[in-house]
Amino acid sequence: MPWTGPAAAAAAQPAPDTLVIAYIAGQESSAWLGVQQGVDELNLLGRFTGHKYRVERLGIDDMGRVADLDAVAVIAAADSGLLERVQARIGDRAILNVTAQDDRLRRLCHENLLHVIPSLAMQRDAVAQWQRKNPGADVRAVAWHPAFQKYAGRDLNNRFRKAHGTPMDSAAWAGWAAAKAVGEAVLRSGTTQPREVLAYMRSELAFDAQKGMAVSFRPPTGQLRQPLILVQQDKIVGEAPVAGVTDVENLDSLGTLSCAGSG
Numbered sequence: 001m002p003w004t005g006p007a008a009a010a011a012a013q014p015a016p017d018t019l020v021i022a023y024i025a026g027q028e029s030s031a032w033l034g035v036q037q038g039v040d041e042l043n044l045l046g047r048f049t050g051h052k053y054r055v056e057r058l059g060i061d062d063m064g065r066v067a068d069l070d071a072v073a074v075i076a077a078a079d080s081g082l083l084e085r086v087q088a089r090i091g092d093r094a095i096l097n098v099t100a101q102d103d104r105l106r107r108l109c110h111e112n113l114l115h116v117i118p119s120l121a122m123q124r125d126a127v128a129q130w131q132r133k134n135p136g137a138d139v140r141a142v143a144w145h146p147a148f149q150k151y152a153g154r155d156l157n158n159r160f161r162k163a164h165g166t167p168m169d170s171a172a173w174a175g176w177a178a179a180k181a182v183g184e185a186v187l188r189s190g191t192t193q194p195r196e197v198l199a200y201m202r203s204e205l206a207f208d209a210q211k212g213m214a215v216s217f218r219p220p221t222g223q224l225r226q227p228l229i230l231v232q233q234d235k236i237v238g239e240a241p242v243a244g245v246t247d248v249e250n251l252d253s254l255g256t257l258s259c260a261g262s263g
C-alpha cells in the first residue's frame with residue numbers, strides 16, 4: 001500500500017518554485033489545448049527565467065480550490081454568467097476570459113476580469129472598417145486563423161498542430177495568449193503575488209501575441225487590445241485595424257472603450 005503520511009503528501013505538492021495557473025472549465029473548448037501549449041512554452045523558457053509553471057484544471061464546482069492551490073492567476077473558459085460567479089468568488093487575482101465574447105461583460109469593468117478573446121463589438125468594428133473599403137464584402141473577424149503566417153504566426157500554428165494534431169483556432173490562441181500573458185507579467189513585474197501580478201497586467205503589461213504589434217489590456221474594460229484577422233470564405237483577406245480607414249496601430253478603434261453608465 002502506498003505511503004500516505006504527511007511527508008508523502010508534501011512530496012506530491014509542486015516544488016516551491018513552481019507557479020500554478022488554475023484553469024476553470026465551464027465548457028469544452030480548444031482553449032484548454034492553447035493553455036497547455038502556452039504553459040509548455042513557458043516551461044521551455046524556465047531555464048532562463050527561473051520560473052516553472054503547472055496548470056491545474058478545475059470544474060465549476062472547484063472554485064474554492066483556487067486559494068488552496070495558491071494560483072498566481074486563473075484562466076477561465078466559460079459563459080458570461082459563470083465568469084461573473086468566478087469573478088465574485090475569486091476577487092484577489094487575475095481571471096483571464098478566453099471564450100466569452102459578449103459586450104455587456106466588458107462594460108461592467110470588473111477589476112479582476114481580463115478578456116483575452118475579442119469582444120463582439122471588436123468583431124463588428126473590424127468588419128465595418130473592411131466594408132468601408134470593400135462595400136458588401138461578406139467577411140468575418142476572428143482572433144486567429146490556422147492559415148495565418150505573418151509575424152511568426154506560421155511558427156505558432158506549426159508548433160500547435162505538431163503538439164496537438166489539430167489546427168489552432170481563436171479559442172486555442174486565446175488560451176495560449178492568456179498563459180503567455182501570465183508568464184510575461186510574472187517575469188517583468190518581478191513578483192509572484194497574485195494581486196501585484198493582476199495590477200501589472202492591467203496597467204503595464206504589453207507582450208507579443210504573434211500579431212505584429214504589442215498587445216495590452218485596455219483600461220478600464222480589461223479587454224485585450226489586438227489586431228483581428230479578416231476572413232472571407234475561410235480565406236484570410238486582411239487585418240483590422242484597416243489601413244486607409246484608420247491608423248493600423250489604432251487598436252482602440254476596435255471595441256468598447258468605456259464602462260456602463262460612463263458615456
